[in-house]
Amino acid sequence: MLDGARAAAENVLCSRPDMKRILPPLVCLAVSFFVAPPVSAAQEAAAARPRVLAFFTAGGELDHVLFAQQAIRALTAKSAGDGYTFAATTDWDSLNDATLRDVRVVIWLNDMPHTAAQRQAFERYMAGGGGWLGFHVSGFGNNAWPWFTEFMGGGRFTASNWPSLPARVNVDAGGHPIVKGVPSTFVAPINEWYSWTPSPRNNPDVKVLLTLDASNFPLGVKNTLNGGDIPVAWINSKYRMVYLNYGHGDRIYSTPILPAMIDNSLRFLLDSPR
Ligand code: ZN
Numbered sequence: 001m002l003d004g005a006r007a008a009a010e011n012v013l014c015s016r017p018d019m020k021r022i023l024p025p026l027v028c029l030a031v032s033f034f035v036a037p038p039v040s041a042a043q044e045a046a047a048a049r050p051r052v053l054a055f056f057t058a059g060g061e062l063d064h065v066l067f068a069q070q071a072i073r074a075l076t077a078k079s080a081g082d083g084y085t086f087a088a089t090t091d092w093d094s095l096n097d098a099t100l101r102d103v104r105v106v107i108w109l110n111d112m113p114h115t116a117a118q119r120q121a122f123e124r125y126m127a128g129g130g131g132w133l134g135f136h137v138s139g140f141g142n143n144a145w146p147w148f149t150e151f152m153g154g155g156r157f158t159a160s161n162w163p164s165l166p167a168r169v170n171v172d173a174g175g176h177p178i179v180k181g182v183p184s185t186f187v188a189p190i191n192e193w194y195s196w197t198p199s200p201r202n203n204p205d206v207k208v209l210l211t212l213d214a215s216n217f218p219l220g221v222k223n224t225l226n227g228g229d230i231p232v233a234w235i236n237s238k239y240r241m242v243y244l245n246y247g248h249g250d251r252i253y254s255t256p257i258l259p260a261m262i263d264n265s266l267r268f269l270l271d272s273p274r
Contacts, residue, residue: 129240136191
């Protein structure tokens, strides 16, 4: 809000060439500062909202970065209206006790912790009632981190389709707040879809929200998914967590359904008790 007010002031006072001649840049900056609202009011408003912190990796696979960038833009735009503060960082060392203390929901946009210290801090955060929203390759898992496999419901990545393709997806859990407004079956935009062994559905603590429809198979050309039970979105009720397998490429935000589920997932995590 503060930045917006400053930008508005600069637009008013400093965007016109004639005014720029009159007001050199430092004066523009000073003028915009004094017409901005009191810092304390803006800070108090932000402090009252729960914090959401997203982690991503700028140098990762291009299709994963493209989704991360779109998600960051969308969540930034939604944050004030939806009652939370949003920040994103590429510094995975911020996955530590001190930073996470006041964070209500951690988001992983297509990457996962890189060090044992980061992994252990995340475990403590979740054990203390933290919230997690993970996308796509964030759920891939790691042989060095069995806790995370259990956290995900017990399944590990098995295979994926290539190239990335649209797919028909069915809602499993009609009535759950995360699928509010989502049609019972729909064609989702291009994504790389993962299969899991064993299926997380086998875990009684897991509630599957979306599943690939059988009509998709075989899905892919170079690499194919050939059938079986392939959940796409789920929660593990032992934790405040939501996993969404989509997040590959720049088409996820091309239709409203999958973005709506992202917003619903965040709302679900923000509303669930610690
Ligand atoms: Zn991918």
